[in-house]
Amino acid sequence: MRYDLNLLPIFVALMEERSVTRAADRMGMTQPALSNALARLRLMLQDQLFIRERYGIQPTPIALELAPSIAEALARLDDAVLGQQEFDPATAERLLTIAPNGYVEFVLVPAVVARLQQVAPGIKLRLTPYGNDLVETGVVSGTTALVLGRVIDPPDNLVIQHVMDEGLACVVRAGHPEVGDSITREQFEGMKHVNIVPPGRMRAGLFQALAQQQLKRDVAISVTNFFAVAEMIAVTDYCATLPALICRRLAHDPRLKVLEAPVDLGTFPVEMAWHVRYRHDPAHRWLRNLISEVATAL
Numbered sequence: 001m002r003y004d005l006n007l008l009p010i011f012v013a014l015m016e017e018r019s020v021t022r023a024a025d026r027m028g029m030t031q032p033a034l035s036n037a038l039a040r041l042r043l044m045l046q047d048q049l050f051i052r053e054r055y056g057i058q059p060t061p062i063a064l065e066l067a068p069s070i071a072e073a074l075a076r077l078d079d080a081v082l083g084q085q086e087f088d089p090a091t092a093e094r095l096l097t098i099a100p101n102g103y104v105e106f107v108l109v110p111a112v113v114a115r116l117q118q119v120a121p122g123i124k125l126r127l128t129p130y131g132n133d134l135v136e137t138g139v140v141s142g143t144t145a146l147v148l149g150r151v152i153d154p155p156d157n158l159v160i161q162h163v164m165d166e167g168l169a170c171v172v173r174a175g176h177p178e179v180g181d182s183i184t185r186e187q188f189e190g191m192k193h194v195n196i197v198p199p200g201r202m203r204a205g206l207f208q209a210l211a212q213q214q215l216k217r218d219v220a221i222s223v224t225n226f227f228a229v230a231e232m233i234a235v236t237d238y239c240a241t242l243p244a245l246i247c248r249r250l251a252h253d254p255r256l257k258v259l260e261a262p263v264d265l266g267t268f269p270v271e272m273a274w275h276v277r278y279r280h281d282p283a284h285r286w287l288r289n290l291i292s293e294v295a296t297a298l
Contacts, residue, residue: 003044004040004044007025007037007040007041007044008073008074008214009074009088010023010027010034010037010038010041011041011049011066011070012067012070012071012074013026013027013062013069014038014049014050014057014059014239015059015063015067015071016140016141016142016157017061017141018056018057018058019033019056019057020035020038020057022197022266026141026143039048042203045062045066045284046062047060047062048060049062049063050063068156071157071276072082072276074277075276075277075279078277078278078280078281080280086282087282087283087286088118089119089123090119090120091285092120092122092123092283093122093123094122094123094124094283095124095125095126096123096124096125096126096145096283096284096287097125097126097127097128097138097143097144097145098125098126098127098128098144098145098146098147099127099128099129099130099137099138099139099144099146099147099148100127100130100147100148100149101130101131101148101149101150102196102225102226103149103166103226103243103246103270104148104149104270105127106226106249107243107245107246107249107298108148108270108291108294108295108298109125111162111294111297111298112125112290112291112294113125113210113236115290115293115294116290119290120290121285123283123287128144128146130147134147134151134154134155134158134273139158139273139274139275140155140157140158141275141278142275142278145274145278145284145287146272146273146274146279146284146287146288147272147274148163148271148291149270149271149273150268150269150270150271150273151271151272151273152164154273155275157247157275158273158274158275158276159273159274159276159279160271160272160273161271161272161273161288161292162269162271163269163270163271163291163292163295164269164270164295164296164298165267165268165269165270166243166244166245166267166268166269166270167243167265167266167267167293168206168209168241168243168244168261168265168266168267168268169241169242169243169244169247169258169259169260169261170183170188170239170240170241170242170244170259170260170261170262171229171230171233171239171240171241171242171247171250171256171257171258171259171260172191172233172237172238172239172240172256172259173233173234173235173236173237173255173256173257173292174184174254174255174256176237176257176259177237177258178191178237179227179239182259182260183239183257183260183261183262185215185262185263187262188215188217188239188261188262189215189216189217189218191237191238191239192218192219192220192236192237192238192239193217193218193219193220193238193239193240193241194219194221194222194223194229194231194232194233194236194238194239194240195217195219195221195222195223196222196223196224196225196226196229196240197222197223197224205272206241206265206268209265209266209268210241210265212266213263213264213265214266215262215263219243220238221238226242226246229242230250230253230256233256234253234255238262240275241261241265243268245298255268270295272288273289274288
């Protein structure tokens with residue numbers, strides 16, 4: 001071959017990051033070294049490839065045409081090489097970054113960590129936030145092993161897997177003066193409510209479910225995490241509508257009581273997504289299977 005295969009991962013990094021600086025950081029190179037590699041890429045592929053703009057770089061039509069084929073070729077090479085590697089979770093030592101949304105971090109991650117402690121004590125997890133932007137999590141570039149939550153409009157280089165479906169229930173304080181062992185539609189619509197702001201996709205799902213049932217909700221306060229919801233409900237006559245597994249945890253709090261929603265609010269999916277290059281990586285595949293098993297047990 002008359003071209004340097006080492007340049008192709010740099011091409012993919014530039015395509016996905018759209019920044020010479022970020023691509024250099026991702027590749028563990030200095031910015032001058034990456035700029036030099038880009039010059040060789042341009043010579044090899046006989047095109048400018050990337051045009052500098054005010055807020056980064058933009059690919060040329062030739063670069064956009066080449067990108068899918070190059071990314072797929074590298075993914076196939078990864079599959080071929082990584083698929084031959086052995087992975088023993090009992091002895092392996094790895095640090096893997098995952099991006100769970102707030103719900104998954106509260107409900108699923110503790111059980112995953114407990115399982116890792118038992119069967120793979122050398123596997124360590126680093127958590128990074130997952131809000132509305134997949135790119136910011138690092139999963140699109142492959143620096144993050146996977147995201148967990150609601151995956152909307154993923155790019156072509158991500159693989160999506162359904163993990164589980166989750167329902168919704170209501171929480172009020174145990175001594176609520178108006179609500180007994182159930183809550184009616186009229187009571188629900190007449191009460192003040194506590195809303196959870198993140199994660200954004202779950203918030204959208206709840207609003208959609210309420211709209212489909214034409215169920216009105218008077219939001220008195222919006223908070224940023226599930227712990228704050230419990231404390232808010234415990235000292236007010238407000239109501240919160242939360243995922244069922246969150247409510248199962250809160251049911252152990254004597255200050256609170258969990259009730260079925262006054263109407264069927266349906267379910268929302270929990271998914272995980274990862275870069276195609278990790279499709280057959282033994283460590284990543286093992287972690288994904290473990291997460292699926294833990295979710296099924298929950």
